[in-house]
Amino acid sequence: MSSPAPPLLVPVLVAALVSVLSALAVLLTLWVISTFCCRRRAIQTPPPPVQVEHGPDSMLPVVGDEQPMRDPDSCRLPLDPAWELDRQRLKLGSSIGEGYYGRVLSANFSVPGGGSDPVAVKMLKNNFCKADLMDLVSEIEFMKQGLL
Ligand SMILES: Nc1ncnc2c1ncn2[C@@H]1O[C@H](COP(=O)(O)OP(=O)(O)OP(=O)(O)O)[C@@H](O)[C@H]1O
Structure with a gap:
């Protein structure tokens, strides 16, 4: 049978528990704040321009990740005069x-x-x-090769 804790030990244990919980609450708050700040910074930072390159042995372009593209002008593809049409001559419909x-x-x-x-x-x-851009460019390249 265990003997009851001495009277002074109980308040000390409660104080220690409160201290640990307070420290955890402070750490959690700091983590939430830092996560929120990082997200905001990531949203404010514009994505770098897309580099579209053709590998030496592959007709597939090498482009980046799955971040949303916020600035379509940052991903203008290199011109291909052999295939490019004058888009002024295009009249878009439905x-x-x-x-x-x-x-x-x-x-x-x-x-x-x-x-x-x-x-x-x-x-x-x-x-x-x-x-998505990579998929479109890949499809274009396959079409140029007559594979689609
Ligand atoms: N050259 C075309 N002429 C007429 N309609 C077309 C032409 N290309 C696509 N479409 C129509 O547009 C739809 C969408 O075509 P799109 O190529 O975007 O997607 P998909 O080939 O159906 O699917 P996925 O995006 O998975 O490749 C097609 O289902 C078809 O109805």
Whole structure:
């Protein structure tokens, strides 16, 4: 049978427990504040421009992570004169459909010699991330190779 704790020990134990709990509360508060500040800083810091490179042995582009792209101008792709069309000649129409990362519009392309051709224009959805851009560029590259 255990003997009861001496009368003085109980207040000391309670005080120690209160001290430990207070310290834990302070640590938790500091952690919450630092996490909140880090998140705010991450949101305020604009993402770096996307680098799209072609690896020596691969036609797939090398681009970054899955952060949302907030500034579409920061991810302008290198021009490819062999495939690039003058987008001033494109007249966008209504939406045809949507896939996982892109949406497709009907459009008319004014042919330089005169007349126009109906075309489909695929573009990234709003709030796309770098992985979506990578998917689109990969699809473009496959199309150039005649693989799609
Ligand atoms: N060249 C095209 N001509 C007419 N309609 C098209 C054309 N390309 C796409 N579409 C329409 O737009 C829709 C979305 O196409 P999109 O390529 O974005 O996605 P998906 O191929 O269906 O799916 P995922 O995003 O998974 O590749 C298609 O389901 C189709 O209805």
